[in-house]
Amino acid sequence: MLQKSSLEFLNQLKENNNRDWFAEHKKAFEAEQKLAKSFFTSVGEQLGKVDSIERMQIYRIYRDVRFSKDKSPYKNHFSVSFARTKPLLRGGYYLHIEPGGSFVGGGFWEPNAADLQRIRKEFEMDDEEVRTIVADATFKKYFGELKGEELKTAPKGFDKTHPAIDLIRKKQYLVTRSFTDKEVLAPNFQEEVLKTFQAMRPFFDYMSDVLSTDLNGESLYN
Template sequence: MLPKTTLDFLEKLQENNNREWFAENKKKFDAEQKKVKTFFNEIGTLLGKVDSIERIQIFRIYRDVRFSKNKLPYKNHFSVGFNRTKPMLRGGYYLHIEPGASFVGGGFWEPNKEDLFRIRKEIELDASELRQIINQSTFKEYFGTLEGEELKTAPRDFDKMHPDIDIIRKKQFLVTRSFSDKEVLSPDFKNEVVETFKAMRPFFDYMSDVLTTNLNGESIY
């Protein structure tokens, strides 16, 4: 389980987000990062038993401020991504640890132009299977609704009066579940994260089927 010292360090970092403080507390950061990496890799091992994971990407705490108005040098969270094995399996899992703002997420953050068009065409043709998935009680219990940025109107060459335009106009297809600090520090948090990831699978499997076939349902690989 994650220790309270991990959240305590992140809280102090939020209050002292500067290079001088970080340098003075580098040993504490290294100790907490080691614990977090172990925790993330343990989740990866559990997830690997129920899905095919190609890569575990533990994100650096250092921010790239070159093109950002926010010049704070450090992130105020620890995070990790678990990438499914492409090309047949699509979708990615994400875990974010931040005091008062921890969450599990997943989905399609920045689908490329071709994938986005393919998803939209599938929904235009028949959205019933996707509707069934996102309306299931388990999906609603874990995630509430399908999230993500969307256009204000219909994409080019799509009917703005289409009955499923609310999904067609999405640019991202995401699901999230928030956790309190108490939940993050509980002994069961690791298993709860994996169960949340497992609840994403029907959505991921649907998207994988779409992105590996043409509109006739024929494999493109």
């Protein structure tokens, strides 16, 4: 379980996001970071029993402020991602712990140009399967709808009047489920995280099939 002390520390850090305060509270940070890492590792171990995970990345608390207007040196959250084993399995899982802003997410955050074009061409050719997946009751229950940044108009080479233009315009294909602080601290939070990851699988498996085949459905990796 995650502990109330972790959320309390993150709240204090939000109010005192400076190097002097952090240095004074370094031992408290290390204790809370250890608890978070233990939880993330446990989630990863359980996820690895039902999916093939090639990498777990626990993100550092330190912000890269070089290109940001916000010069706060520290993040106000703990987070981790789990990457599925490429090239046949695509999609990534993400867990974000922040007071008042915790969520589980996943999908395709920054698909490269070739993958994005392949996805768009698939939707241009046939969007029935993906619409069936995102209209499924379980998908709707956990995520509501498919999210992600999108273009204001059609990408180059695509018809802006195409019936699937709402999908084709997207630059990201993401799903998220928010959690309250009470839910994060509940004994069944890890179970709910794993259920949420599992609910992403039909979408991930469909997209994996798209990205590992050509437009004729022939495997790219045989």
